[in-house]
Amino acid sequence: MRIRRQAVEGRWGQHWGQWGRQVAVLGAAAIALSGQATAQTKFDRSKTVIFANGGVVATLDPMRTDYAQTSFIASTLYDTLVTYDKGGKLVGQLAETFELASDAKSINVLLRPGVVFHDGSPVTAQDVAYTLDRLKRLGLGIASQIDGYDKTTVHDARKLTIRLARPDSLFLGALSKVYILEAKLVAANVGTDDAQGWLQTHDAGSGPYTFAGRRNADIVVSQFPGYWNKADGRPEQIVFRRIDEGATQRDELRAGNVDLAVLGMGYRDAALLDKEGRVKDARLKPELQTNIIFNTRTGPTADPRVRRAIRLAYDYQGGLSAIRQGNGVIASGPLPATMSCRPDLPAAHRDLAEARRLLAEAGVKNLQITMRFQPTVEVQRLEATLLQSNLAEIGVQLKLEPISFAAYLASVARFDSIPQMMLLDDFAQFPDPGSILLRGYRSDAVGTNRSGYANPKVDALLDAAKASSNPTQRCDLYKQVQTILDKDSVIMPLYTVGRPVTYRPQQIQTPEVSKVVFPLAPADLRLAKKS
């Protein structure tokens, strides 16, 4: 009987009453607590740039600047010893002078005087040594670019010598990716993980901006008043806002809620915005090239004539105008057209008759091949489909298989598991031709030589270039390598790719491409000049 009565009456009413009272008490407590809150500084929108980018910022530790998202922010917080100017020339940043020894086994550096970290401590040779030693210890991220590092000899507060384990003319360029940490500050927060945890949310740099904090999904940096390299028009704050969806980036730009969008917006949306007029597309051309990488070791693509025939089948012009909205140029060689030391090679072109002849000469009939691509990259899906239809015209059946980048990296970790063909964007961490050629085509570069290409002559030329401290000689050697690679059709270069970078000209000046931060360095942004 008791159960029945309770079923009819229910206890919900009683409990709702109790919960209501509890919620009221909690609400009152919240309001009471609110008096203790401290408001943060408000933004002057006219001097703030809101930078929308796709992808997560996993850490602010500059060791991970191999990821574009971390690189954007680290490049505002930190300085490097050297950097590349707009013309691709290596110039000093923290280094007042720098010199690669004639045997390419050491680099003498003299630091710029009067440069301080964000806490006011001077930047010293000891900080440079600490940074390089930490990278060597951890062996993660950008450390892969300086694997020839041995040790640093500190002569005094401003003079140091970086010593290499073997001759490495690329090392100097790689230093443009190594952001210098304040040794004393990092050592004080070293923890058990060499300060990786601390640096995830703190800065220990001397760059033009300091880390001002996170606001939910946003990361905010504020101008550092003590920065050594003053520049007019630098925004007071930059707010990095993660927006993955291109459509959301587009609408926020239109509404004036963000000032710049990179990594996320498609070519079509960017072109549409540019046409509307209030938002422009800077169409930056970074050191980026879209290639199809052949497996040169096994299968039908081991025959250079087959590779050449496939190269001649693709409709490069059609793909560039229809898929990339004309954003880029047709490739002419293994390196992006924006790089130096390139030989005069013809641009990729279509010649179906020659393609059929080469296949016949190779004795190949009813060829079936497989190409992997990343389905998350919309343009790759379209380009893969275009190639599929183009190859059908010369009797080649192309099977398309999606693959994630992580899975692709695992597949190239051994030469015997390299995919037959892979559509991939190739990017230079810094604009030295050797940074692409040495990792991409040396026969022993397992993991980064993604075609499995082996040619003793190319190895010898690359070794000679790496050991040479003479820029002219290196350039000549790199040109010889590229000519051989093109003749052997090791890869199928498609386009030196332009990247849509949409911005509001009312708020910022036209962004420019960066040679070391892909595709632009936020610290280089300048506010629009008000008339």
Next chain:
Amino acid sequence: MNALQSKWLPGGVFVARRLAVTALTLLGLVTLVFAMIKAIPGDEAQVAAGPEASPAQVELVRQRMGLDAPLVVQYGRFVGQVLHGDLGTSVSTLQPVLDDVLKVFPSTLELVIVTLLLSLLLAVPAAVAAATWRDSTFDRACRVGAVAAGGMPTFWLALLAQYVLASRWGLLPISGQQSLDFSVQVRTQMPVVDALLAGDLAAFVDALRHIVLPAFSLAAFFAAQFFRTLRASLIAILESDFIVPVRAKGASFARIMLRHALPNAIGPTVTLVGVLLGMMIGSSVLVESVFGRQGVGAYLSNAVEQKDTYAVLGAVLFVGAVVCVSNVLVDLLLLAVDPRVRAAQLHGSKR
């Protein structure tokens, strides 16, 4: 057995049984996710070392992270760590996964709570009215609406709502969690709560405006499920025998509904809330992506993309634990308030 034992023992046994099932569920979840993540092609050491790392560097990272051990050892090690409250280290942030998840979870929790409230706010009055005026035009319209809302992809609805309500009409913010004009101290990582704690009414309204569209996009599907369940339960209750004497005694419609029908009909809906909570957190990834919100969904999607094994495992386990705990709480709640459930669960009776 004394009176005290006979009163509390069945409840204790039930709770112990429920907790044991929860622990087994979580262990099964860990095993399944571990097997799945290892089956996906990719190399965590390569991801951690970077795409341009040499084989020697990758091997060094592999040894340091213990990824060179056999899978069984890695699994055993992970389960051991979990028992000590350690969910492992992420290969992309290189930080303890638990710390990473705890940083982003409040944002998802805030979205889920608002979504839940919005779903119930939409579903309960509609279900009450639909059950009361059964087969009326209103009832039919609600049923059609529920089918449409239940079948609409969340991602598409989010994009549509964003375009029409925010981009075209400017009624609500397009994305983000708080406008730059408002800056309140971050205490809970939940902007609505932080604004409330700061006593900043304008910031509170602003944060609330930012969460309306994401919550609405997510709520449409769940509101449809709650509506259908509650409407069916209400119709059954309103037609049951015990309502007749209540009506005969001249009770008002409001009294019948609020004191008798709704309290007795809402049980299945409460159970459904517990069941759908996990799905709500899972679906949040799509909404977080469209509206540029941080959260555990976005964290998990990035971890899968990076083949960040321990981040995936840790985040799934964390979400799994939240869902399991909320299910236990829902069960205990039902047990406390519904004598029929109590009789069935504790005494084996189905009265």
